[in-house]
Amino acid sequence: MAIEFRGAIKERRRHSIGPINLNIPRGYIVALVGSNGSGKSTMMNMMLQTIRPDQGSIHWYGETFNGEMPLTLRQKIGYVPEVSIAEESHLTADAVAEFRSYWYPSWDGVRFDELMQRFRVPRNERLNRMSKGERRKFEIAAVLAARPKLLLLDEPSSGLDPFAWGDLIDELQACMENEDVTIVLSTHIVDEVKRLADYIILVDEGRVLGMAEKDSLYGSWKELWVQGDLEALGKMPGVVKCDPDGPSLTRITVRDNEHWNKYLAASGIQVVKSRALELEEILRLWIEGHKPEELLA
Numbered sequence: 405m406a407i408e409f410r411g412a413i414k415e416r417r418r419h420s421i422g423p424i425n426l427n428i429p430r431g432y433i434v435a436l437v438g439s440n441g442s443g444k445s446t447m448m449n450m451m452l453q454t455i456r457p458d459q460g461s462i463h464w465y466g467e468t469f470n471g472e473m474p475l476t477l478r479q480k481i482g483y484v485p486e487v488s489i490a491e492e493s494h495l496t497a498d499a500v501a502e503f504r505s506y507w508y509p510s511w512d513g514v515r516f517d518e519l520m521q522r523f524r525v526p527r528n529e530r531l532n533r534m535s536k537g538e539r540r541k542f543e544i545a546a547v548l549a550a551r552p553k554l555l556l557l558d559e560p561s562s563g564l565d566p567f568a569w570g571d572l573i574d575e576l577q578a579c580m581e582n583e584d585v586t587i588v589l590s591t592h593i594v595d596e597v598k599r600l601a602d603y604i605i606l607v608d609e610g611r612v613l614g615m616a617e618k619d620s621l622y623g624s625w626k627e628l629w630v631q632g633d634l635e636a637l638g639k640m641p642g643v644v645k646c647d648p649d650g651p652s653l654t655r656i657t658v659r660d661n662e663h664w665n666k667y668l669a670a671s672g673i674q675v676v677k678s679r680a681l682e683l684e685e686i687l688r689l690w691i692e693g694h695k696p697e698e699l700l701a
């Protein structure tokens with residue numbers, strides 16, 4: 405495992421975050437998804453040890469630390485915060501890169517140059533004079549140039565134009581090709597989850613609802629438009645929504661397993677059309693309490 409949360413709780417004024425029990429596997433991309441204020445950044449900061457849990461513990465590659473994590477481990481962690489660090493704002497991109505090249509032994513100057521060029525970021529501009537998107541692109545180039553083993557990205561695409569967003573996706577996918585890299589990213593962008601994530605962790609109001617393999621979620625729910633005996637429909641197993649849709653049709657949302665097919669056939673209910681639910685609809689159902697069948701945590 406890259407990171408394990410064991411009963412971690414952080415008290416906050418409005419609600420506590422946790423208890424969190426999670427095993428984040430090494431070598432995968434894990435997306436933290438949830439509504440505003442649900443606790444994603446807090447979890448990210450716990451992974452970076454800039455926030456300590458009030459209860460429970462966090463383990464990095466099997467080890468936990470009462471004090472500061474060792475420098476050698478910290479140097480393997482790359483972090484792009486949701487809000488850029490103010491202390492670096494008056495420096496140019498090149499000056500920050502030079503500082504980071506001392507701090508990170510694995511700093512790769514050639515990669516930094518390539519990424520700055522690809523993202524078209526002005527190198528001699530002070531960070532506080534860059535546009536929001538330029539600064540974000542610089543942060544991403546700098547974090548990737550340090551060649552981290554654990555990459556924590558808090559809403560990395562915030563402010564990026566669609567072309568830079570595409571470049572970011574390509575770069576993150578390239579990171580995973582031949583290296584022992586784990587990426588945890590928090591995001592509100594469903595397309596980002598679709599394109600990148602191997603696993604999804606869903607958080608709601610400080611509670612971790614679980615972790616699921618992304619591919620196992622696809623096709624887990626269906627929407628069906630049916631005609632026939634409404635009474636039988638009410639007794640059908642696995643139905644979570646059932647609404648009239650026009651004079652003769654009923655629209656139902658049902659877990660996509662072998663049961664609904666058999667039940668409908670036996671009850672003489674006719675399926676007029678059907679579709680698989682989209683990822684965002686599946687996540688919404690999960691938040692409403694309809695968990696995926698294959699939960700990992």
Ligand SMILES: Nc1ncnc2c1ncn2[C@@H]1O[C@H](COP(=O)(O)OP(=O)(O)OP(=O)(O)O)[C@@H](O)[C@H]1O
Pocket residue numbers: 416417418419438439440441442443444445446447486
């Ligand atoms: N420094 C802080 N001190 C006290 N409470 C905080 C602090 N930072 C965040 N919180 C509270 O903790 C909760 C979780 O916030 P957090 O920033 O982790 O959410 P988030 O899921 O990242 O939200 P968003 O999607 O809006 O970025 C919120 O209720 C927030 O008000």
